Amino acid sequence: MAEVSLRTIRKTYGSVTAVEEVSLDIARGELIVLLGPSGCGKSTTLRMVAGLETITSGTLLIGGRDVTSLEPKDRDIAMVFQNYALYPHKTIRANMTFGLKMRGVEPALAAERVEAAAEMLGITHLLDRKPRQLSGGQMQRVALGRALVRDPAVFLLDEPLSNLDAKLRVRMREEIALLQKRIGKAMIYVTHDQTEAMTLADRIVIMRDGRVQQIGAPLEVYDRPQNVFVAGFIGSPEMNLFQAEIAGGLVRLDGGATLPAPDGARDGRVVAGVRPEALELVDRGVPLSVRAVEQLGSQTLLVGGVGEMGMRVMLGRRDDIRAGATVHVSADPAAIHLFDPVTEERLPSASDAGDRSTRA
């Protein structure tokens, strides 16, 4: 049985639809990441699960119980906020105890649980300090701890790492992943950072303009993006997308260059996508005039153009290519994604046979 169940949940503000019929089942122990650009409705969806926004229509079940119109405190959830939202005048201990106190948990038991959570997060030495004496990373730990002591059915995290610097973000990301595996509870995690989503999620829910675009495991959405938006959003550097035409087993890019077409591709206009890392240097292929070479250490990124169209190619480290050079690139036909130019939906190809990802 699903721990959390969203059934055709919608949110409208007057005539504006913020979230359009989201349906999603989350199992116990599963980490779901809601991913999308700002304004896509991911935070609103999370806040509806939390009970901080009313649900316009649809049903929300947590632990099999209909909680659609319950107050946040009655939903068996705990939440971690982007700005930590620690009570500034309370000590860390009091911050972590507050929710338990409000629920009438025995003080001795509450103290025990706070100690245990603090131990787990390595913040025991901070318990008697005030929030403003803490660094961002420490405050984030406390915010996690405050959620942890409550032992809820589901943890809700709203962009919890976006106020941290890059290095700390990576470390906290790992810690959250470990913590989540250890406590084995359902978790819904909102972010706009696709790397965070890829590394943390059991399943990613990609949203745009209030609509779910695709739900799937990280590699599923990476390998088989359901539409042009997902194709462009997942992956870094982002996928090369071209207006093209399929004819005679070839993908003819509008600039005139050709790539091999995947098996089973039908003739006609398409949007063709190929990831920078799927492209490789060949003797004869698409001529790419290199405009810039970005050295990333272990990899080399070529930024260039094919006629009018921009193209990025990610190679293993190469020290010998200079800006201004022309190289030839091509890709395995199975690595070429085709989309309908009108609907922007993925066109089925032979490599999609094992497709398990869910269509939105």
Place this chain on the structure above:
Amino acid sequence: MTRWMLPTFLAVGAIATLVLIVGPALYAVSLSFYHMTSLTSEPVFVGLAKYADVLSRAEFWNALVNGIVYAGVSIVLQVVLGIGFALILHQPFRGRALVRGLAFLPYLLPTVIAVLTFKWMVDGSLGIVTILMDDLGLPPIYWFETESAAMWSVILISVWLWTPFVTTTFLAALQTVPSQLYEAARVDGAGPVRRFFHVTLPVLRPILTVIILLRGVWMFNKFDVIWLTTGGGPIGATEHLPILSYRTAFALFDIGAGAAIATISFLFLSLAVFLYFRAFPMEDDA
């Protein structure tokens, strides 16, 4: 910026302060050591005699107590009502901007107009309040004629005039409380009352400290409301130190005693402010 600019700018401020504030204050204090029957008469040095005289008068202690009651009760009411209105005006509702504007209006009215309007409203024969109460069969209230009613009347007018100050400053402060704190408290299971006491009040404590301090000092020195309504009467029931000081100096022509009262009032207020800051430090002890 030349090296002369800083001293020059500072000098302008320092001279203005000396001439307009420090000088007159010192002059006023110095007057309390002299016996004078008018500001033009020959002063006779009497040392601390005026202070001894003033402190031995029952009317001085009466005025001190009245001042504390007047300031204390009106501040409590202003703060409680002001915060209450601010919380209401913080909620979203139709026409909120208009109501917010109207709520500030009393603060803009000159005291004289507010007081005269109030006096007309409660006029013994023509006042709208008097007539309405009579129509409802209620006994008349002698607003300024009985001792307890007079104190409540001046407090009522003061609260009406200056609650908007508290409402407006507190409402502005409310905008600064991060909304995520309220959301965290909701998730933690705190209802509206607990959210107020666990989030709003602690976060806004420094601002509230200043609001209460400002209102306290202003109310303790407030002269015009009482002067324009009761003039300190009946039989000294609403007479506080500023009124007593004025009456002593300019109605009884004892300038020295009047100055002594004003000086004592100033010292008392300074002590009160000092103790207030000791009790409610502005810097949160971390």
